[in-house]
Amino acid sequence: MELLSPRPGIGQIKPYRPARPPEDGAAWVDLSLTVNPLGPGKKALTAYRHMAAQIHRYPDWSQDRLRHAIARRYDLDAGHITCANGSDEMIHLVTQAFAGPGDEVLCHEHGYRGFMKAIRAAGATPVIAAERDLVVDVEAMIDRANEKTKLCFLANPNNPTGTYIPSELVLRLRASLPSHTLLVLDSAYADYCRRDNYSDGTAIVENSDNVLMVRTFSKLHGLAGLRVGWAYGPAGVIEAVNQTRGPFNVGIAAQAAAEAAVGDTEHEEATFAHNSAWLPWLSHELEQLGVRVYPSVCNFILARIPTDPSLGVQAVLDHLARRGILVKPTQDYGLADCLRITVGREDENRALVAALGEILS
Ligand SMILES: Cc1ncc(COP(=O)(O)O)c(C=O)c1O
Incomplete structure (x- = not known):
């Protein structure tokens, strides 16, 4: 009898190791x-509690109110936003949509671990570019890109190093990657990085057709337990993510709390x-x-x-x-x-x- 086995790559995913024993x-x-x-903030808590009597309903599949609230807050086009069950899910969705067996996905040496998991789960091959003193080395990333590179992940700022690269280097990376490579800017900590030479990626998304910015409600907005992340990108990329995601991937209370949180300056x-x-x-x-x-x-x-x-x-x-x-x-x-x-x-x-x-x- 042939043994049941998952796809190649799944066995290479390192299990998540929490710091605390479960029970x-x-x-x-x-x-x-x-x-x-x-x-969490008071506004998010109120919205969350308010939704308690509605949890027998499925959430709005179009995430309409939440997308518009995000768009108002950050001055974006709501039509170019989609939301996910945490930015971790977004990272998985975009990887599944754009990379598979035989494709390469570029990451940086001490980059966020969620990238590796998503790449392996999609059956693609991770390619790791060295960093310099725990800072992303854009030239090393450019050197590792080739015709097989479908995605390039950049956590800016990065977890766990806490370091960032200035927007001029992000622009250089985009300009030097092949045009068939989607650059994914993971800006989970952008809200904490108020530096003149830093950008979350909004401008570069708007001036390119192959850059996606990923953000989260888990950090500054204090909603990690509700799992809400979002992405802003070109229409074709957003559409591909929407086709890949489940229609009800962000819960009804999570959407309501995030909508309130994004207006709670x-x-x-x-x-x-x-x-x-x-x-x-x-x-x-x-x-x-x-x-x-x-x-x-x-x-x-x-x-x-x-x-x-x-x-x-x-x-x-x-x-x-x-x-x-x-x-x-x-x-x-x-x-x-x-x-x-x-x-x-x-x-x-x-x-x-x-x-x-x-x-x-
Ligand atoms: C760089 C980075 N990206 C993404 C995530 C995932 O965040 P979440 O799935 O809670 O939105 C984290 C979480 O620690 C992170 O550090």
């Missing part, structure tokens, strides 16, 4: 996932201000403990733990766990001596620094 009831200070420490500003205050504080305190902190424009930092044969990353993780604190080990990203630490609430940040101080000083 552990302990009250952790969880700085392992890059969520909003302030939680007060919550956005409070979140941004919190991050602007605590990101430098956390970076400074860790540096005082001898930890190398990479310059981050996101809501987390990548920290390289001082190398000492008697003190590995696992010992630091174990110590933090004893203090009830979770952070993200980054060995799956090829960064075995680093930890990704999300900016938390004030009490959480102080607890982390105190616990690290106990083991590092």
Whole structure:
């Protein structure tokens, strides 16, 4: 009897490794996932609760109100927007729509892991371009592109490095990739990166016919648990994603909460201000403990733990766990001596620094 087996590539997908044991009831200070420490905004919560009596209904397949709310907020054409069950689903959808067996998909060395999963799931072949000092190297990406390259993923800013490249380099990348390659700009952390030389990708989408920008409600808007992501791109690309997605991929309460959240600039500003205050504080305190902190424009930092044969990353993780604190080990990203630490609430940040101080000083 022939054994049932999934498509080649599926077995190469690395399983997701959460920092926390699944059925552990302990009250952790969880700085392992890059969520909003302030939680969701009041407007999103109200809209979500309001929708509770409607959850027997299917959601609006056309995502009309949500797409128009996003379009109003960011001054975009709603006809060029589509939404998904988190930006992770969007990454899968666009990969399925544009790449398959025999095709190559370009990524960068320490790029967001979700890209690899989507590429493998689609049966395509990932091609990884080296980075320079944990920053995307556009020239290395251009060198690896060829006639088989159907997609190129760029997380800008990137998780877990926290670094970004300026818009002029994104333009150079687009101009130098083959025209048959769709450049996918994953701008999950764009809301945190208010730098003059940075762009989320809106302008480049509008001036090209082969660039897609992907955004999320999971970070600044604090809706990670509801799973809402969206994409802005050329009509043909949006249509291909719509043909690939399930008609009801974003739930009714998720659409309502996201619609409210995208108009809640007060919550956005409070979140941004919190991050602007605590990101430098956390970076400074860790540096005082001898930890190398990479310059981050996101809501987390990548920290390289001082190398000492008697003190590995696992010992630091174990110590933090004893203090009830979770952070993200980054060995799956090829960064075995680093930890990704999300900016938390004030009490959480102080607890982390105190616990690290106990083991590092
Ligand atoms: C760079 C990047 N892209 C996409 C995602 C996926 O976010 P979500 O699926 O919650 O929208 C994440 C989540 O951590 C991320 O860091």
